[in-house]
Amino acid sequence: MKKTEKKINIALAGNMNVGKSVIFNSLTGLHQHIGNWPGKTVERAEGTLHYKGYTIDVIDLPGIYSLSTFSIEELISREYIAIERPDVVINVVDAPVLERNLFFTLQLLEFGVPMIMALNQVDVARKKGIAIDYKKLQKLLGIPIIPTIAIRDVGVHKLLNEAIKIFRGKKKTKPLKIKYGKDIETRIEKIVKLFKKSGTKKFEIKYPLRYVAIKLLEGDKEIKKIVNDINPKIITVAEKYAKEIERIHGHPSATVIASQRYNIVNKIAGDVQLFTTSEKKFTEKLHNITTHKLWGYIIMFVLVLSMFFTVFSFGNFLSEYLTNIFANAGALFEETFGIGIVSKLIWSLVEGIIAGVVIVIPYILPFYFILGFLEDSGYLSRIAFLVDNIMHKIGLHGKAFIPLMLGYGCNVPACLGCRIMETQRERLIAIFVTTLVPCAAVTVIILGLVGKFLGIVWALALYVINLLIIFILGRILFKVLPGEPTGLIMEMHSYRMPHLKTVAKQTWFRVKEFIYIAFPLIVVSSFLIKLLEVANLLQPIGNMMIPITVDWLGLPVVAGIVLIFGIVRKELTLIMLATLAGTTNFALVLTPAQMIVFTLVTMFYIPCIATIAALIKDIGWKKAFYITIFEIAFAIAIGGIALRLLLLIL
């Protein structure tokens, strides 16, 4: 990009949870484009703003702790900075945890990109009793530093001004040159010389040579791959050097280099931080009690249960209210357009939209909103801490609890949320168990059928059974899939006041996934099923299913048709059942055993069509297909077994 153009590319880089996204949001407002990195299931957030005559493109790189290639996120960030060469990188640093954040800053400095630091949450640091002399830090690092309080918009515009200055070349920076121990430095220099001698041009590698040399000594696989194509000899030399370093220090060379980097950072942090006494703060007490051996679990149960209770009781009320309004609209539609085939088909489209609305607004939206608050405050990472060991039993770690929780709202964003898992294998296990979680629509059935007619104890029992089955199936999958489980390594941030805008945005993105993926599918398939009905094909299909529905599961014949509808929208099964049975008093048409069997089957029998779409998107056709087939077979099996057991006790 030529500098005469008034277009600046800015990349935001930093650790997780440092307020990067808050800065991104406050810079770009609503002019954002959220997509995926090409070929990767990692979110790519870009936005544009106009400022002082410049068009500024901002990209929010994934939150990472290092520029090694441990995770896809780290690789993506590194390649973006190396290959796309943003004009300015804004390194967002969490002031309360300065030292650890500076570790990442050093790696960016080694990259040799034009840089600014946003020293964020300086207010929180101050409250924690840490004062940071940012001017001194600026001098030590040789890059401009702007103290910011992103959630209150403090300092955010200064970042832009500074970025423009750097872009126009008005500000010369002298970034700190990082020096390692002598034994390492001489080896870095030797490798760099080898590159120069062999005539390797910088553009062939895209990374600075010194950086490549360091990464070779660290044994970085991706860099090795690149170098291998150009000059495989250098790798052999580097490997020899790495061994030598390991022999001198008694630790692998990657560890030695990381240690030295941390030593540098430790010294810098020590020079600029001034510790004052801070009284034991409320957030600290909150942290202690919410991770307490006993109280932590009690609080977790009470909080989660009351959240469910609030969302679903309020949701039920709102949903009924909305349904009534739409029912009137339906009647009006029939009056105006008659009940011919065409009007029926058209209405089925409208109905599809209505169905989406009455599940999104009363249930999914409030559920994700409250969950977003818990997430932004930092509470979800405490839950992850508390349940880590249980999750290990199914080959996951504590963090998997988060997508699992999302699943109780809607499986679609939950499946996509499984991306927080580190490896493909764990992602697959997490996605699989997530599709077994009863979403809001299934909860409507559990509460509306079992809860209403058999009592809340039976409904709760179903949830417990569901959890047990998730656990058992998850464990089987964990044992069957090859590979080693990854352990939990997670930062637990200090609690903070949730930031309303961030929570609202997060909620919106999750709901948007539902709207974009689920809505169109719901509408189209509602239409298709209506088509079957109009063509009088539903009855024969229902009859074909008699061996399963009636003989094995002991359900009425209509159940077959109802279950087909459930593929589209599970909550619809209940409405359909009422229509086909001609009553909403299910006690008249179903025995208690039938109610339970029916609910069990709907709970497990298939991820709804929208979830299948999300599965295909994330894990491909084949695995999505296997999961679907398995869950159908499993639901039928468990339904039949449950029936026979229930007949013994009821």
Next chain:
Amino acid sequence: MSRPVPIVNLREGEKGVIVSIVGGLGVRQRLSDMGLTPGTEVTVIRFAPFGPIELSVRGSNLAIGRGIATKIFVEKE
């Protein structure tokens, strides 16, 4: 200074200096990225009954799974 023990052998509130970390390259890399490098002082904050251990290191609090924690060897201070 005593001989190195896995960090899970420490009691809540006790401090230690990391001597070595055993295990695969990936785990070691992740731990050192998070600031757990040899020579670093860590404080055990608490053990969760169901698994992980909470450590305070370089001013931040980390939750480390039990399996990984058994591979971090420290010298008790």
